[in-house]
Amino acid sequence: MTPHGGEKEERMASVGGTVRVFTRQATGLTKEIGTLDTFVYNVNNQNIGIGVAFILLFVPGFYVAADGGRADMFQSMVIAAILALPMAAVYALFAAAIPRSGGDYVYISRTLHPLLGFVASWNWVAWxxxxxxxxxxxxxxxxxSGMFRSIGVALGSADLVAFANNFVDPVWILAVGTILIAFFAVIFALGTRIYFRLQNVVxxxxxxxxxxxxxxxxxxNSADFAANFDAYVGGAGGAAGASGNAIEVGAASFEQTLFSSTLPQFIVLFAITSSFLGGEVRRARVSQMLGxxxxxxxxxxxxxxxxxxVQNLVGLPLLGGISGGYFSPGDTFGLSFVPSYNELVAAAYPGNVIVALLLGFTFVFWTYVWLPINFxxxxxxxxxxxIDGLMPAKVSEVNEQRHTPTVAIIIVAVLGWISLFMYTIGIGGFKIDTLYGIFGWILSFILCAIAAIVFPYRHRAVFESSPVNWRVGGIPxxxxVGAVATVALLVVEYIWWADPINGLAGTPAIFESLGIWPPIMIALTAGVFVTGALWYLGARAIQAQRGVRIERAFAEIPPE
Structure with a gap:
């Protein structure tokens, strides 16, 4: 670790008696992101397509109690939205009050403590x-996989169905994913505006x-769906009578509904990522609130x-059977993978290639959208x-022509590829299992919500001069909103800890069926915070040896 060093690399100035320590007094980024761009960016990061696919693939078959009580998917989605809205408002208010790049790193480090801000941001970047x-x-x-299989079934082409099955093979997934990461690295190197044009079209x-x-x-026709589903599975080379896997549906259970809200929470909690682009967003108050x-x-x-x-078409009993066969598609249906909702809807229109093509092709554009957003x-x-001196100065260099941080792009591309490898291939039998990281991620959200409570008092002048200096009964x-968000997020954190399916303290049988050792995921979650703290303390010590106190940078709002 070698944070930027040397007096030549520092830009130090004294303004109003306050020493500033930044690598430079402007980021070099430009305000190229409009209101529509911001809205689409955040909607994409929630991801309607994958969100619904996961809800239908996991909730009906797994969130079922021993007495038959089941989760209500609609109540689950409403609960998730209610819990997510206060936090989204917190980030939108901060992004309007301090429109700077870096998101809650800036908010927390300037309001609570630099160490907390960096660790929260390190946690964000890790995940x-x-x-x-x-x-x-x-x-x-x-x-x-689903697109080619549905087209293959509609055409009656066994070869195309066999080709589709290749896309669930880890080596094929790794190869395709590598190309996709490289593609977006090039797009971002060429210019942010290019990406947002592409984003809005797709x-x-x-x-x-x-x-x-x-x-x-x-x-x-819901009455004929079971027969159409049987024909679809048979056309894909699967077992006969696939609709016979439908389950009995019991009464709705509040406990199962609450725990199942992890799936829609996994979607709507992440409507806040445009906060990281704060300095590049035009009309921040309107854009961030809408977004x-x-x-x-x-x-x-x-x-x-x-x-x-989809529930109206397929029926909850069969959705439960399809969901329950997710981890054993071969045994349950004789298939390489269970169908997502786009395939289920296509199955209702047997032999219709246009329907299969349109549903499969458009669904593809939901599958990857988290990649460029998080990138x-x-x-x-x-x-x-x-810029604050916690990473080498080279990392914050921005291409003068394209206004893009080339070195940062390369670093992130490499880290993204490593995560792709660990998800698909893994090392020594260990692979990344993604949902179990959400518990740790939410801790950063909680810190930001607490910072929102304090900010109007800790930085009164900045708050009063901001476009969101609203008060209710004299209270900012x-x-x-920060207090409400803190309470809501504590509820969210409990759910992500206790949920027996996706919680960090989940049922051991679930972990074992997925090949995961629970202590590894818990250690990984804690390790992110520990390594973040060590990096910050190490960077501060190195800079102190060079005569630079990086704490002074955190006394000011960073440059735009």
Whole structure:
């Protein structure tokens, strides 16, 4: 670890008696991100397509109590939205009050303590880089596989179905994911504006697919679906009578519903990533409010509509059977992988190649979208650390022509590829299992919510001059929202700890069936915070030996 050093690399100035220590007085980034860009960025990071796919693949078959009580998917989505909205408002208020790159690294380090801010941000980047590699894998695993299989079944082509099965092979997933990560690294190196143009186009394609799936599911013949599903599975080379795996459906259980909210929470909790791009967003107050809390509401409504449409077509008993066969598709259905909702809707229109193509093709554009979003946000976090002296100065260098941090892009691309490898191939039998990292990730959110309570009092002048200096009964609205968000996030944290399926303290049988040793995931979660603290303390010690007190940088708001 060699944070930037030497007097030549420091830009030190005394203004109003306060010493500033930054690598430079401007990031070199430009305000290229508009309101629509911000909204789409956050909606994509929630991910309607993958969100609904995961809810349908895991909730109906796994969130079932011993007495038959089941989770209510609609209540689950509403609970998730209620818990996520206060936090989204906190990040939107901060992004408007301090529109700087780096997200809650800036908010927490300037309000609570530099160490807490850096560790929270380190935690963010650790998991964001994981979610560069994982969606790179999803592109093949859930996207290309289902698209080619549904087209193959519609065409009656066994060869195309066999080709589709390749995309769930770890080596194929690694190869396709590597190409995808390299593609986005090049896009980001060429310019942020290029990415946002691409993002908005593919978002339109993805939303068209969601609307199409809803319409076709509601218009499809639910009475004939079991027979059509049997024909689809048979056409894919699967077992006969696949619809016979339908389960009995019991009454709704609040406990199962609450725990199952981890799946929609996994979606709507992440409507806040545009905060990392704060210094590049135009009209921050409007853009961030629309993009964060507005994004949560937008995504929740569309998820409810899509789940309702698919449940109406397929029926909850069969959805439960399909979900329950997720980890044993060969034994249950004679298939290499269970179908996602796009395949289920296509199955209702047997032999219709156009329907299969449109549903499969548009769904592909939901599978990978976390990749570029987390990629871009991670580079901005590294840039912010570097400006404060916690990373080498080279990391914050920005290409003067393209306004992109080239070194940071390379670092993030490498980290993303490592996560892809650990998700697909692994080392010594150990692979990354993604959902078990959410518990640790939420700790950063809690710190930010606490910072929101304190910020209007700790930085009164900045708050009063901000466009969000609103008060309710004389109390800053930001503090009120921060307090509500803190309580909501503590509830969220409990759910992510206790949920027997996705919680960090999950049922041992679940861990064993997935080949995961629980203490490893717990140690990994704790290790992220420990390594972050060690990096900060090491960087501070190195800079102190050079005569630089990096604490002085945290006394000011960083440059735009």
């Amino acid at each position: 964001m880089t994981v979610y560069i590699g994982v969606p790179a894998a999803y592109f093949a695993k859930y996207g290309l 978002f339109a394609i993805g939303m068209f697919g969601v609307v199409l799936a809803i319409a076709l599911a509601f218009l499809g 964060m809390p507005g994004g949560v509401l937008f995504v929740t409504v569309w998820m409810i509509l899509l789940v309702a449409a 871009l946000a991670s580079t901005r976090a590294l840039l912010a650390w570097s 609205l930001m503090s009120i």
